[in-house]
Amino acid sequence: MFEMPVIDRAKCDGCGLCVSVCHCNILVLVDNVVTIIREERCVSCNRWCTQCEDVCPTGAIRWPLEIVIE
Amino acid sequence: MAVQVEFLKSVPYFCGLSIAELHSIKEVIFEKTLQRGELVLIEGEPAEVLYLVASGAVKVFKTSAEGKEQILNIVRPGESFNDVSIFDGGPNPASVQAMGPVVLYGIRRSDLEIILRDHPLVALNVTKVLAGQARHLGSLVEDLSFRHVIGRVAKILLEHAGDGTGARPRLTQQDMAAMAGTVREVVGRSLKALEEEGVIRLERHRIVITDKEALKDMVAAYF
Secondary structure, eight states, rough: OOOOOOTTTTTTOOHHHHHHHEEEEHHHHHHHHEEEEGGGTTTTTOOOOOOHHHHSSSSSSEBBBBEEEO | OOOOOEEEEETTGGGGGHHHHHHHHTTTOOEEEEEEEEEEEETTTBBBEEEEEEEEEEEEEEEEETTOEEEEEEEEETTTESHHHHOOBBBBSSSSESSEEEEEEEEEEHHHHHHHHOOHHHHHHHHHHHHHHHHHHHHHHHHOOOOOHHHHHHHHHHHOOBSSHHHHHHHHHHHHHHHHHHHHHHHHHHHHHHHHHHHEEEOOSSSEESOOHHHHHHHHOOO
């Protein structure tokens, strides 16, 4: 399964903003780096969320979207 | 939790002040705690307090008559909001909502005026902060004013569309913003506009083009 959101550990400064805004509680800080603990629950809130990406000040957490033609 | 002087040192408003000066400023700062979704400010209401984000993040947004939300900014720790109305005496120019658990430090207008008189360096710092905000809002206005951004976003979607097998690279809204020469907030708004037009559908981790021909027409119309 494609992991999302995608985390660049080198860029993460451990500020924890993404953890604080995540509706689904899938993110935690481990050794001051954001880590996904319940990948399957991401977007379980059924929103087009991307808030973790919105708040990240360093671009360490990204929410890439696939674009497809129906 | 008491107001932390160490934190105040990192706030652009108070850059360059001595520890003794920060301790005196700390005395007039009060703390406010919010949960996710709580509104801090409502657009149009009188403004009395300047806020600094101590932890968490808030979004600053305006809502149109049709109920559409436009995010103007996301404010992170160390940054301020409601600056304009505190200095010009007008109402809140936008609403502000907590994106998660948030701790704010508030300074009442009357106290801020005393700080500015007693610490002229703060006035210089405020000028820099306001200039930065004006620059950000200027670029946002420029992009929102030019409708062709939606055409550029439509073009990017067509150019990067795959068949669902994962063969094509995935794009973030930030990637699309960089490609379209705009800011992320405008890409988000453009995608929602395209969905309302019925040419795309926003799913959990995908953007589905539901009417390719209509999307092509949009590209042609805007270029």
